[in-house]
Amino acid sequence: MPLKVYNTLTRRKEKFIPLDKNCVKIYVCGVTLYDHMHLGHARAVIIFDVINRYLEYKGYKVKYVTNFTDVDDKMINRAKVLGTSIFDLAKKFTKEYFQQIELLGVKKANYYPRATEHIKEIIKLIKQLENNGFAYDKDGDVFFKVRKFSSYGKLSHQNIKDLSVAVRVEENKKKEDPLDFALWKKKKKEEPSWDSPWGEGRPGWHIECSAMAMKYLGESIDIHGGGNDLIFPHHENEIAQSEGATHKEFAKYWLHNGLLIMGKQKMSKSIGNVFTLSNALKKYNGETIRYFLLSAHYRSPLSYEETSLKKAASSLKRVYNTLQKIERIEKKDKKSSPNKTKIEKEVSELSLYLKEVEEKFTLAMDDDFDTPVVLSIIFEGIKRANLLLNKTDYLDNLSYELLLKTKEKIKKMGKILGLFQEEKRENLQGKEEDLIKILLNIRNELRKEKNWALADKIREKLDNLGIELEDEETETIWKVKK
RNA sequence: GGCGGCAUAGCCAAGCGGUAAGGCAGAGGACUGCAAAUCCUUUAUUCCUCGGUUCGAAUCCGGGUGCCGCCUCCA
Secondary structure, eight states, X not given: OOOEEEETTTTEEEEOOOSBTTEEEEEEEEEETTSOOBHHHHHHHHHHHHHHHHHHHTTOEXXXXXXXXXXXXXXXXXXXXXXXXXXXXXXXXXXXXXXXXXXXXXXXXXXXXXXXXXXXXXXXXXXXHHHTTSEEEETTEEEEOGGGSTTTTTTTTOOHHHHHHHOOSOOOTTOSSTTOEEXXXXXXXXXXXXXXXXXXXXXXXXXXXXXXXXXXHXXXXXXXXXXXXXXXXXXXXXXXXXXXXXXXXXXXXXXXXXXXXXXXEEOOTTTTOOOBHHXXXXXXXXXXXXXXXXXXXXXXXXXXXXXXXHHHHHHHHHHHHHHHHHHHHHHSOOXXXXXXXXXXXXXXXXHHHHHHHHHHHHHHHHBTOOHHHHHHHHHHHHHHHHHHHTOGGGOOHHHHHHHHHHHXXXXXXXXXXXXXXXXXXXXXXXXXXXXXXXXXXXXXXXXXXXXXXXXXXXXXXXXXXXXXXXXXXXXXXXXXXX
């Protein structure tokens, strides 16, 4: 089965055929380094992380680039407000970005270029556009001549006529046409600026992505991604600039993720309905956040509710409970099977599941990265495993093997999603573990003596510390609450 | 006004022509000293609404209604 991806350009799912079959080139628009990230940003990061991982799973070598915008109006204004420079601002939020995506288990991109470090490339690209007649200099500002680019609007599927009617921003008088957009902005007092053939100034918003994508990936790339709020004007303009300069198709597949919804509207700084990543990470671990963000298809809007992360944590726990149960059981080895018929049904169903999982997984992911379906496949395995696991007295070597294999399969699928990889969820110091064990031993002696009151007291006190106990038939399991 | 998307149980959310995945929450039961975990049963005869196409539609077409996104910075 070939991978199919939904391409905004054509508005349909298409077979994914990379330009170079040995190497897939992806460019994803990243964040502007002017403020904390929120869950919506995290969604985009995680979605493209999964796409990246899946392409590698499919055997492609992937070159993955995602940028930082470190100079624009927001950066400048924010720096002014905070009494700092855009460079210090960028430094601060870059650091936070990397700390947070590490907690989210994001696999690093190959390059993280930023606009201010690519002024040379940007200037070169603008010059190229000038030579091709797509750009004009108006007293130090350089604009892109939108009407000159005949296929303008092909990504957002708008025609120039409708767009020109819709223009309602206070127009820059220097523009020849209200639709034109800035490639280079002339310096205003006290703004950070760079030398250029048109005088001191700074790059416009869109040009950095074209310049950097081309520098690291070449003039034509396979996948260009970002949130669907970037389709217009940002990506539309990127196409115009890039193709105006090179006369080659800039990106073959345009992938756009749906936005995170909070209280009916998209989560957005300007609306003010944000839940920052750092706040989320205070209460939940990165994996929980990741699970939540992958629980809907990447193109759909995803609603964030107060309970969303709590739900995700519960779901995650269900998977780990079973995985851990399998880990515990695999250590004991039992050759004899007291009564095979007792587990016949469970064994055959698990076997069937194992036979089919990988194909089901691939089918789901090949269908435009359908992560919710993958999760349902994983839970199916969890259920089947639990069913067999319940028959502890009848388990034999064959069932152990099946369970082990189930665990491996789930982890393998989980790896693509960046989930379920924790081997040991309880990260305590050695001494702490020993102390818990001592307490558990004492408690079990109390239980033998039917001193329930004291035994329960120990359980309760430990629970208050965040350590949960589960009395199983032969032993007591403890877990650190997440 | 233009372009696009969405409406599926209490909540989140798949499915996109063959008779409603999965998770969370709730209820009942089994197991347990009690819990926890797990399992079983249960919660949508029906997928916003009205028509149409079809042997057959949540899925396709047309009309409503409601919501959302983009057209301005935005993942």
